Amino acid sequence: MTRESGSPRGVLARRLVQLYTGLVLYGVSMGLMLRADLGLEPWSVLNQGISRHTGLSIGTVTVAFGALILLLWIPLRQRPGLGTVSNVVILGVVMDLTLTWFPELSSLGARIPLLAFAVVLNGAATGLYIAARFGPGPRDGLMTGLHLRTGRPVRLVRTCIEVTVLVAGFLLGGSIGVGTVLYALAIGPLAQFFLRRFAISGLPPTPSRVVAGTGSSPARAILRK
Template identity: 40%
Template sequence: MNAKKSGQIVARFIVYLTGLLVMSLGIVLLIVADLGATPWDVLHVGLYYQLGLTIGSWSVIVGIVILTVASLISKEFPKMGAFLNMVLIGVFIDLYLLLPFMQTPSSLAGQIVMFLFGIIIYCYGMGIYISAQFGAGPRDSLMIALTSKTGWKVGRVRSCMEVVVLMIGWQLGGPVFWGTVIIGLAIGPLAGKALPQCQMATDRFLASLKKQVYTTIDKEKDRGVS
């Protein structure tokens, strides 16, 4: 029994970590495309411009504040995955930005392609890590808490959050361009589509893995009897 439970935890953690890596890549692609970052990263970059440190560091610091607010709204203590999210996302962002080939494309067409891939990768990375149910990260914990509190759809809540954060980041001097507006409007609907799709895929993966474990155990029992 413990072996089965442990196996599921390991599998879920792999899904969780994969989601964080994918989402971080999407964030960095959007930043590097230089057509406008996500509203949250407009805030992070704005804070970086004003106060120093690194973009990843501000992602962690802002995450702590947001997670605290989400916990107060939901009246629930955050899961360990939420704390891991704060640290890992910030670390992954800084590491991706250090890669020598992570450069802004020389043509506008290349920038647009990178930008579009960044949006899609970001949303599905978010869906993948949330589907592992290790605990949503600070920003997504707030999204889920507000969705539960208001009864609004995920897309509507996410869109409202993005617009508010965008305005704050803009006032701090963060990189706002036409791409930022598109992201602010598109993230909510795309997240609303990506979350259930990723949850369904992860549930199928975990169910298949669990079935394999049971099959292996049954075979071992048959061998023991024979």
């Protein structure tokens, strides 16, 4: 995916394809991580915990919580884009569909490679939708908005949010395990690799550490969302 039409219409078409392909694959990866049953990423831990206490599907909770977070953008003066709104709706819907279509696994020999595949797929999906440049996900916007309003470093804001979410999710019964650790260690390098792979020519260059989360710029800390 290194060549596309030079026309504005062709570039827009590719951006839209990348956006929605990325969001769909992201939702699939979230469902597969749940089926692997070896631990989830922080926001899914929280969503799973809420799901267990409300009786709602985890996908429904993901959509509802994404919409709630989007409301928090208002006092933070963040502006959502097409990708932001699409993220709220698509991830949870696709996650529930994946859980419906993909059976539960009992064999650890099957769950381990499924987890590894899901994490890599999540990295590819992140690179696809971020490179499309249609706005960050609701959780990323919350992070950058708090950074801008408080003046605290992005890395500190991101860490505080994710630790809070993870602890709350665990207390509610969400799944923490080796998958949680693997995701935390691998998603930055994977997303950075795929972001470069799916970069679209003709758009302003993305900071090389957009997903690394180690710099002071908000753009450098954006991940999944």
